[in-house]
Amino acid sequence: MAVQRAALHGMLLLAVAASGAAAAKVPAVYVFGDSTADVGNNDYLPWSIARADFPHNGVDFPGGRPTGRFSNGLIGADFLAIAMGFSGSPPPYLSLMAATAANSSRSSSEVTRNTTMAAAAAYMSGANFASAGSGLLDSTGSTINMTQQIGYFSDLKDQMSNRLSAGKVADSLSKSIFLISAGSNDAFDFFSQNRSPDSTAIQQFSEAMISTYDSHVKTLYHLGARKFAVINVPLIGCCPYLRSQNPTGECVERLNQIAKSLNDGIKDLFSNLSSEMQGMKYSIGSAYQLVSSLIQSPHAAGKLQQPSRSILDTKPRMPVISHLFLRYICRFAHFLPAGLEEVKSACCGGGRFNAEIGCTPISSCCSDRSKYLFWDLLHPTQATSKFAGLAFYNGPAQFVSPISIKQLVEA
Numbered sequence: 001m002a003v004q005r006a007a008l009h010g011m012l013l014l015a016v017a018a019s020g021a022a023a024a025k026v027p028a029v030y031v032f033g034d035s036t037a038d039v040g041n042n043d044y045l046p047w048s049i050a051r052a053d054f055p056h057n058g059v060d061f062p063g064g065r066p067t068g069r070f071s072n073g074l075i076g077a078d079f080l081a082i083a084m085g086f087s088g089s090p091p092p093y094l095s096l097m098a099a100t101a102a103n104s105s106r107s108s109s110e111v112t113r114n115t116t117m118a119a120a121a122a123y124m125s126g127a128n129f130a131s132a133g134s135g136l137l138d139s140t141g142s143t144i145n146m147t148q149q150i151g152y153f154s155d156l157k158d159q160m161s162n163r164l165s166a167g168k169v170a171d172s173l174s175k176s177i178f179l180i181s182a183g184s185n186d187a188f189d190f191f192s193q194n195r196s197p198d199s200t201a202i203q204q205f206s207e208a209m210i211s212t213y214d215s216h217v218k219t220l221y222h223l224g225a226r227k228f229a230v231i232n233v234p235l236i237g238c239c240p241y242l243r244s245q246n247p248t249g250e251c252v253e254r255l256n257q258i259a260k261s262l263n264d265g266i267k268d269l270f271s272n273l274s275s276e277m278q279g280m281k282y283s284i285g286s287a288y289q290l291v292s293s294l295i296q297s298p299h300a301a302g303k304l305q306q307p308s309r310s311i312l313d314t315k316p317r318m319p320v321i322s323h324l325f326l327r328y329i330c331r332f333a334h335f336l337p338a339g340l341e342e343v344k345s346a347c348c349g350g351g352r353f354n355a356e357i358g359c360t361p362i363s364s365c366c367s368d369r370s371k372y373l374f375w376d377l378l379h380p381t382q383a384t385s386k387f388a389g390l391a392f393y394n395g396p397a398q399f400v401s402p403i404s405i406k407q408l409v410e411a
Protein backbone atom coordinates (compact mmCIF):
# COMPACT_ATOMS: atom_id res chain seq x y z
CA MET A 1 0.00 0.00 0.00
CA ALA A 2 2.84 2.38 0.85
CA VAL A 3 4.43 1.70 -2.53
CA GLN A 4 1.12 2.38 -4.27
CA ARG A 5 0.74 5.69 -2.40
CA ALA A 6 4.27 6.72 -3.36
CA ALA A 7 3.64 5.83 -6.98
CA LEU A 8 0.36 7.74 -6.98
CA HIS A 9 2.11 10.72 -5.41
CA GLY A 10 4.73 10.62 -8.13
CA MET A 11 2.13 10.43 -10.90
CA LEU A 12 0.23 13.34 -9.40
CA LEU A 13 3.42 15.41 -9.35
CA LEU A 14 4.02 14.63 -12.98
CA ALA A 15 0.44 15.44 -13.91
CA VAL A 16 0.58 18.79 -12.12
CA ALA A 17 3.92 19.61 -13.70
CA ALA A 18 2.71 18.66 -17.15
CA SER A 19 -0.44 20.74 -16.84
CA GLY A 20 1.62 23.77 -15.75
CA ALA A 21 4.16 23.33 -18.51
CA ALA A 22 1.60 23.01 -21.32
CA ALA A 23 1.17 26.77 -21.70
CA ALA A 24 4.52 27.79 -20.19
CA LYS A 25 6.73 30.35 -21.90
CA VAL A 26 9.95 28.71 -20.68
CA PRO A 27 10.81 25.04 -20.11
CA ALA A 28 11.14 25.38 -16.33
CA VAL A 29 11.79 27.70 -13.39
CA TYR A 30 14.41 26.96 -10.75
CA VAL A 31 14.14 29.00 -7.55
CA PHE A 32 16.91 29.69 -5.02
CA GLY A 33 16.91 31.86 -1.93
CA ASP A 34 15.50 32.47 1.51
CA SER A 35 12.05 32.86 3.12
CA THR A 36 11.03 35.35 0.45
CA ALA A 37 11.00 32.43 -2.00
CA ASP A 38 10.58 29.29 0.16
CA VAL A 39 7.37 27.39 -0.64
CA GLY A 40 7.81 24.58 1.87
CA ASN A 41 11.32 23.14 1.86
CA ASN A 42 11.77 23.90 5.54
CA ASP A 43 8.67 21.82 6.32
CA TYR A 44 11.00 18.86 5.73
CA LEU A 45 13.61 20.09 8.24
CA PRO A 46 12.28 18.83 11.60
CA TRP A 47 15.04 20.61 13.55
CA SER A 48 14.30 24.04 12.07
CA ILE A 49 12.13 26.67 13.69
CA ALA A 50 12.21 28.74 10.47
CA ARG A 51 8.94 27.23 9.27
CA ALA A 52 5.52 28.50 8.25
CA ASP A 53 3.56 25.23 8.17
CA PHE A 54 0.93 26.44 10.66
CA PRO A 55 -1.91 29.02 10.77
CA HIS A 56 -2.45 31.89 10.23
CA ASN A 57 -0.02 31.36 7.35
CA GLY A 58 -1.90 30.36 4.22
CA VAL A 59 -5.25 31.76 5.35
CA ASP A 60 -5.83 33.15 1.84
CA PHE A 61 -4.12 30.32 -0.02
CA PRO A 62 -6.55 28.11 -2.01
CA GLY A 63 -8.10 25.85 0.61
CA GLY A 64 -7.00 28.19 3.41
CA ARG A 65 -4.09 25.95 4.42
CA PRO A 66 -0.50 26.70 5.42
CA THR A 67 2.00 25.56 2.79
CA GLY A 68 5.34 26.63 4.18
CA ARG A 69 5.09 30.04 2.55
CA PHE A 70 5.69 32.97 4.90
CA SER A 71 2.54 34.68 3.68
CA ASN A 72 -1.21 34.73 3.97
CA GLY A 73 -1.30 33.31 0.44
CA LEU A 74 0.91 33.28 -2.64
CA ILE A 75 4.39 34.82 -2.75
CA GLY A 76 6.40 36.61 -5.41
CA ALA A 77 7.85 33.40 -6.86
CA ASP A 78 4.29 32.20 -7.46
CA PHE A 79 3.23 35.34 -9.30
CA LEU A 80 6.33 35.40 -11.46
CA ALA A 81 5.82 31.74 -12.37
CA ILE A 82 2.15 32.44 -13.15
CA ALA A 83 3.22 35.26 -15.47
CA MET A 84 5.43 32.73 -17.26
CA GLY A 85 2.49 30.40 -17.82
CA PHE A 86 2.80 28.03 -14.86
CA SER A 87 0.20 27.45 -12.15
CA GLY A 88 2.54 28.82 -9.49
CA SER A 89 5.99 28.28 -8.08
CA PRO A 90 7.50 24.89 -8.86
CA PRO A 91 7.23 22.50 -5.89
CA PRO A 92 9.75 22.49 -3.07
CA TYR A 93 12.65 20.21 -3.97
CA LEU A 94 12.45 18.33 -0.67
CA SER A 95 8.83 17.44 -1.36
CA LEU A 96 9.92 15.79 -4.60
CA MET A 97 12.56 13.85 -2.70
CA ALA A 98 10.50 13.14 0.43
CA ALA A 99 9.80 9.51 -0.40
CA THR A 100 13.49 8.83 -0.90
CA ALA A 101 14.70 10.87 2.09
CA ALA A 102 12.14 9.43 4.50
CA ASN A 103 12.44 5.83 3.38
CA SER A 104 16.13 5.05 3.14
CA SER A 105 15.36 1.42 3.97
CA ARG A 106 13.62 0.90 0.63
CA SER A 107 15.23 -1.11 -2.10
CA SER A 108 17.70 0.66 -4.37
CA SER A 109 15.42 0.09 -7.35
CA GLU A 110 12.52 1.82 -5.62
CA VAL A 111 14.72 4.74 -4.56
CA THR A 112 15.89 5.05 -8.16
CA ARG A 113 12.29 5.14 -9.39
CA ASN A 114 11.44 7.89 -6.93
CA THR A 115 14.43 10.04 -7.88
CA THR A 116 13.67 9.49 -11.53
CA MET A 117 10.07 10.67 -10.98
CA ALA A 118 11.38 13.71 -9.12
CA ALA A 119 13.73 14.47 -11.99
CA ALA A 120 10.92 14.08 -14.51
CA ALA A 121 8.66 16.43 -12.54
CA ALA A 122 11.44 18.99 -12.23
CA TYR A 123 12.18 18.72 -15.93
CA MET A 124 8.57 19.58 -16.69
CA SER A 125 8.25 22.68 -14.50
CA GLY A 126 11.36 23.14 -12.37
CA ALA A 127 11.96 22.97 -8.65
CA ASN A 128 12.15 25.38 -5.73
CA PHE A 129 15.26 25.03 -3.56
CA ALA A 130 14.75 28.15 -1.42
CA SER A 131 15.01 27.77 2.34
CA ALA A 132 13.87 30.24 5.00
CA GLY A 133 16.67 31.48 7.23
CA SER A 134 19.38 30.84 4.66
CA GLY A 135 21.77 33.27 3.07
CA LEU A 136 24.36 33.66 0.39
CA LEU A 137 27.04 32.98 2.98
CA ASP A 138 27.35 29.42 4.29
CA SER A 139 27.64 30.85 7.80
CA THR A 140 24.20 32.46 7.67
CA GLY A 141 21.41 30.50 9.34
CA SER A 142 21.15 26.77 9.97
CA THR A 143 18.84 25.69 7.17
CA ILE A 144 19.69 24.98 3.50
CA ASN A 145 22.35 27.49 2.51
CA MET A 146 22.91 28.59 -1.07
CA THR A 147 25.83 26.22 -1.58
CA GLN A 148 23.64 23.29 -0.57
CA GLN A 149 20.72 24.54 -2.67
CA ILE A 150 22.95 24.60 -5.73
CA GLY A 151 24.24 21.16 -4.77
CA TYR A 152 20.66 19.87 -4.79
CA PHE A 153 20.18 21.37 -8.23
CA SER A 154 23.34 19.66 -9.42
CA ASP A 155 22.01 16.33 -8.12
CA LEU A 156 18.73 16.94 -9.91
CA LYS A 157 20.51 17.77 -13.14
CA ASP A 158 22.39 14.47 -12.87
CA GLN A 159 19.07 12.63 -12.57
CA MET A 160 17.70 14.54 -15.55
CA SER A 161 20.81 13.61 -17.54
CA ASN A 162 20.24 9.94 -16.70
CA ARG A 163 16.75 10.21 -18.17
CA LEU A 164 17.39 12.48 -21.15
CA SER A 165 20.23 13.20 -23.52
CA ALA A 166 22.84 15.72 -22.47
CA GLY A 167 21.83 17.93 -25.38
CA LYS A 168 18.17 18.05 -24.34
CA VAL A 169 19.05 18.84 -20.75
CA ALA A 170 21.46 21.61 -21.79
CA ASP A 171 18.89 23.10 -24.17
CA SER A 172 16.17 23.05 -21.51
CA LEU A 173 18.34 24.64 -18.84
CA SER A 174 19.63 27.34 -21.20
CA LYS A 175 16.05 28.47 -21.84
CA SER A 176 14.79 28.08 -18.26
CA ILE A 177 14.63 30.87 -15.67
CA PHE A 178 16.87 30.73 -12.61
CA LEU A 179 15.23 32.92 -9.96
CA ILE A 180 17.37 34.05 -7.02
CA SER A 181 16.03 35.98 -4.01
CA ALA A 182 18.64 36.17 -1.25
CA GLY A 183 20.85 38.43 0.85
CA SER A 184 18.53 39.80 3.52
CA ASN A 185 19.46 37.26 6.19
CA ASP A 186 23.16 37.89 5.63
CA ALA A 187 22.52 41.60 6.15
CA PHE A 188 20.50 40.92 9.31
CA ASP A 189 23.30 38.77 10.72
CA PHE A 190 25.93 41.39 9.95
CA PHE A 191 23.84 44.14 11.54
CA SER A 192 23.11 42.05 14.64
CA GLN A 193 26.86 41.84 15.27
CA ASN A 194 27.53 45.52 14.61
CA ARG A 195 24.64 47.91 15.18
CA SER A 196 26.62 50.96 14.10
CA PRO A 197 28.89 49.90 11.26
CA ASP A 198 30.85 52.64 9.57
CA SER A 199 31.12 52.97 5.81
CA THR A 200 34.34 50.94 5.72
CA ALA A 201 32.77 48.00 7.57
CA ILE A 202 29.73 48.07 5.30
CA GLN A 203 31.95 48.16 2.23
CA GLN A 204 34.03 45.21 3.44
CA PHE A 205 30.90 43.18 4.19
CA SER A 206 29.40 44.01 0.80
CA GLU A 207 32.56 42.98 -1.01
CA ALA A 208 32.64 39.63 0.79
CA MET A 209 28.99 39.07 -0.06
CA ILE A 210 29.41 39.96 -3.72
CA SER A 211 32.45 37.69 -4.01
CA THR A 212 30.34 34.82 -2.68
CA TYR A 213 27.44 35.73 -4.97
CA ASP A 214 29.87 35.72 -7.89
CA SER A 215 30.94 32.17 -7.04
CA HIS A 216 27.33 30.94 -6.79
CA VAL A 217 26.33 32.45 -10.13
CA LYS A 218 29.35 31.02 -11.89
CA THR A 219 28.59 27.57 -10.46
CA LEU A 220 25.02 27.75 -11.77
CA TYR A 221 26.30 28.97 -15.13
CA HIS A 222 28.65 26.02 -15.44
CA LEU A 223 25.74 23.72 -14.55
CA GLY A 224 23.79 25.11 -17.51
CA ALA A 225 21.99 28.24 -16.28
CA ARG A 226 21.89 31.15 -18.71
CA LYS A 227 18.88 33.27 -17.74
CA PHE A 228 19.01 34.79 -14.25
CA ALA A 229 16.07 36.62 -12.67
CA VAL A 230 17.42 38.28 -9.53
CA ILE A 231 15.46 39.94 -6.75
CA ASN A 232 17.65 42.33 -4.81
CA VAL A 233 17.64 43.01 -1.07
CA PRO A 234 14.48 44.84 0.08
CA LEU A 235 14.25 47.95 2.23
CA ILE A 236 14.77 45.68 5.25
CA GLY A 237 15.26 48.50 7.73
CA CYS A 238 11.58 49.37 7.32
CA CYS A 239 10.21 45.92 8.18
CA PRO A 240 7.77 46.00 11.12
CA TYR A 241 10.17 44.07 13.38
CA LEU A 242 12.93 46.66 12.89
CA ARG A 243 10.48 49.47 13.55
CA SER A 244 9.38 47.71 16.75
CA GLN A 245 12.99 47.66 17.94
CA ASN A 246 13.58 51.32 17.17
CA PRO A 247 12.49 53.67 19.99
CA THR A 248 11.32 56.23 17.42
CA GLY A 249 9.29 53.68 15.47
CA GLU A 250 10.96 54.79 12.26
CA CYS A 251 12.96 52.75 9.77
CA VAL A 252 16.45 51.65 10.78
CA GLU A 253 18.36 53.59 8.17
CA ARG A 254 21.73 51.99 8.82
CA LEU A 255 20.27 48.62 7.83
CA ASN A 256 18.82 50.19 4.69
CA GLN A 257 22.30 51.53 3.90
CA ILE A 258 23.65 47.98 4.14
CA ALA A 259 20.92 46.78 1.78
CA LYS A 260 21.65 49.57 -0.69
CA SER A 261 25.38 48.80 -0.64
CA LEU A 262 24.63 45.15 -1.39
CA ASN A 263 22.28 46.09 -4.19
CA ASP A 264 24.85 48.37 -5.80
CA GLY A 265 27.27 45.45 -5.73
CA ILE A 266 24.70 43.04 -7.17
CA LYS A 267 24.02 45.42 -10.05
CA ASP A 268 27.71 45.73 -10.89
CA LEU A 269 28.30 42.00 -10.47
CA PHE A 270 25.68 40.90 -12.97
CA SER A 271 26.68 43.59 -15.43
CA ASN A 272 30.26 42.34 -15.34
CA LEU A 273 29.34 38.64 -15.46
CA SER A 274 27.04 39.09 -18.44
CA SER A 275 29.94 40.54 -20.42
CA GLU A 276 32.30 37.77 -19.33
CA MET A 277 30.11 34.68 -19.72
CA GLN A 278 28.80 33.86 -23.16
CA GLY A 279 25.04 33.65 -23.49
CA MET A 280 24.30 34.89 -19.98
CA LYS A 281 21.31 37.22 -19.61
CA TYR A 282 19.82 38.72 -16.50
CA SER A 283 17.09 40.88 -15.02
CA ILE A 284 17.15 42.47 -11.56
CA GLY A 285 13.87 43.18 -9.80
CA SER A 286 14.33 45.94 -7.22
CA ALA A 287 12.50 44.88 -4.09
CA TYR A 288 14.26 47.80 -2.42
CA GLN A 289 12.72 50.37 -4.75
CA LEU A 290 9.32 48.70 -4.78
CA VAL A 291 8.95 48.64 -0.99
CA SER A 292 10.21 52.22 -0.79
CA SER A 293 7.65 53.28 -3.39
CA LEU A 294 4.75 51.55 -1.66
CA ILE A 295 5.67 53.05 1.71
CA GLN A 296 5.75 56.53 0.18
CA SER A 297 2.59 56.04 -1.94
CA PRO A 298 0.59 53.19 -0.38
CA HIS A 299 -2.63 54.07 -2.23
CA ALA A 300 -0.99 54.09 -5.65
CA ALA A 301 -1.77 50.46 -6.40
CA GLY A 302 -5.40 50.90 -5.43
CA LYS A 303 -5.82 53.91 -7.68
CA LEU A 304 -4.53 51.81 -10.53
CA GLN A 305 -7.31 49.28 -10.05
CA GLN A 306 -9.89 51.63 -11.51
CA PRO A 307 -8.34 52.96 -14.73
CA SER A 308 -9.88 56.11 -16.09
CA ARG A 309 -9.12 58.70 -18.75
CA SER A 310 -7.87 61.05 -16.04
CA ILE A 311 -5.31 58.47 -14.94
CA LEU A 312 -4.20 57.64 -18.47
CA ASP A 313 -4.21 61.07 -20.05
CA THR A 314 -3.11 63.48 -17.37
CA LYS A 315 0.12 63.90 -15.52
CA PRO A 316 -0.12 61.66 -12.45
CA ARG A 317 0.10 63.12 -8.96
CA MET A 318 2.00 60.10 -7.68
CA PRO A 319 5.64 60.85 -8.44
CA VAL A 320 6.88 57.55 -7.05
CA ILE A 321 4.97 55.35 -9.54
CA SER A 322 5.87 56.22 -13.12
CA HIS A 323 3.25 57.36 -15.64
CA LEU A 324 4.28 54.66 -18.13
CA PHE A 325 3.77 52.02 -15.47
CA LEU A 326 0.27 53.36 -14.86
CA ARG A 327 -0.57 52.71 -18.50
CA TYR A 328 0.82 49.19 -18.40
CA ILE A 329 -0.56 48.15 -15.05
CA CYS A 330 -4.11 49.33 -15.69
CA ARG A 331 -4.42 46.52 -18.23
CA PHE A 332 -3.90 44.05 -15.38
CA ALA A 333 -6.02 45.67 -12.69
CA HIS A 334 -7.56 42.35 -11.58
CA PHE A 335 -4.15 41.31 -10.20
CA LEU A 336 -3.77 44.35 -7.96
CA PRO A 337 -4.60 44.97 -4.32
CA ALA A 338 -7.43 47.40 -3.67
CA GLY A 339 -4.95 49.88 -2.21
CA LEU A 340 -2.65 49.58 0.77
CA GLU A 341 -3.52 51.43 3.95
CA GLU A 342 -1.10 50.06 6.54
CA VAL A 343 2.60 50.09 5.65
CA LYS A 344 4.24 50.06 9.07
CA SER A 345 2.58 47.34 11.15
CA ALA A 346 2.34 43.63 10.46
CA CYS A 347 -0.98 41.98 9.76
CA CYS A 348 -0.18 38.91 11.88
CA GLY A 349 1.86 39.01 15.07
CA GLY A 350 1.81 40.75 18.41
CA GLY A 351 3.27 43.64 20.41
CA ARG A 352 4.47 46.96 19.09
CA PHE A 353 3.72 47.31 15.36
CA ASN A 354 2.25 43.80 15.76
CA ALA A 355 5.81 42.64 15.11
CA GLU A 356 7.60 41.91 18.36
CA ILE A 357 6.60 38.27 17.95
CA GLY A 358 6.03 36.23 14.82
CA CYS A 359 2.82 34.98 13.25
CA THR A 360 1.53 31.95 15.15
CA PRO A 361 -1.90 30.32 15.55
CA ILE A 362 -2.54 32.46 18.64
CA SER A 363 -1.29 35.73 17.15
CA SER A 364 -3.46 38.72 16.36
CA CYS A 365 -4.39 38.62 12.66
CA CYS A 366 -5.94 41.46 10.68
CA SER A 367 -9.22 40.84 8.88
CA ASP A 368 -8.43 42.61 5.60
CA ARG A 369 -5.02 41.36 4.52
CA SER A 370 -5.24 43.21 1.19
CA LYS A 371 -4.76 46.54 3.01
CA TYR A 372 -1.40 45.59 4.54
CA LEU A 373 2.08 45.85 3.05
CA PHE A 374 3.50 43.36 5.55
CA TRP A 375 2.06 39.99 6.50
CA ASP A 376 4.26 39.32 9.52
CA LEU A 377 7.26 40.91 11.18
CA LEU A 378 9.42 40.57 8.04
CA HIS A 379 7.47 39.29 5.03
CA PRO A 380 5.03 40.87 2.54
CA THR A 381 1.37 40.03 2.16
CA GLN A 382 -0.04 38.30 -0.88
CA ALA A 383 -1.31 41.70 -2.02
CA THR A 384 2.20 43.14 -1.98
CA SER A 385 3.59 40.06 -3.71
CA LYS A 386 1.04 40.46 -6.51
CA PHE A 387 2.17 44.00 -7.12
CA ALA A 388 5.84 42.96 -6.98
CA GLY A 389 5.34 40.10 -9.40
CA LEU A 390 3.68 42.39 -11.91
CA ALA A 391 6.26 45.15 -11.50
CA PHE A 392 9.21 42.80 -11.90
CA TYR A 393 7.73 40.86 -14.79
CA ASN A 394 6.96 43.75 -17.08
CA GLY A 395 7.29 47.00 -15.18
CA PRO A 396 9.42 50.08 -15.85
CA ALA A 397 13.16 50.41 -15.24
CA GLN A 398 12.31 51.96 -11.88
CA PHE A 399 11.48 48.45 -10.65
CA VAL A 400 13.31 46.08 -13.00
CA SER A 401 16.46 46.45 -15.11
CA PRO A 402 18.36 46.30 -17.41
CA ILE A 403 15.50 44.35 -18.99
CA SER A 404 12.24 43.09 -17.54
CA ILE A 405 11.77 39.45 -16.61
CA LYS A 406 9.30 39.23 -19.50
CA GLN A 407 12.07 40.32 -21.87
CA LEU A 408 14.39 37.82 -20.24
CA VAL A 409 11.83 35.06 -20.84
CA GLU A 410 11.51 36.06 -24.49
CA ALA A 411 15.28 36.52 -25.08
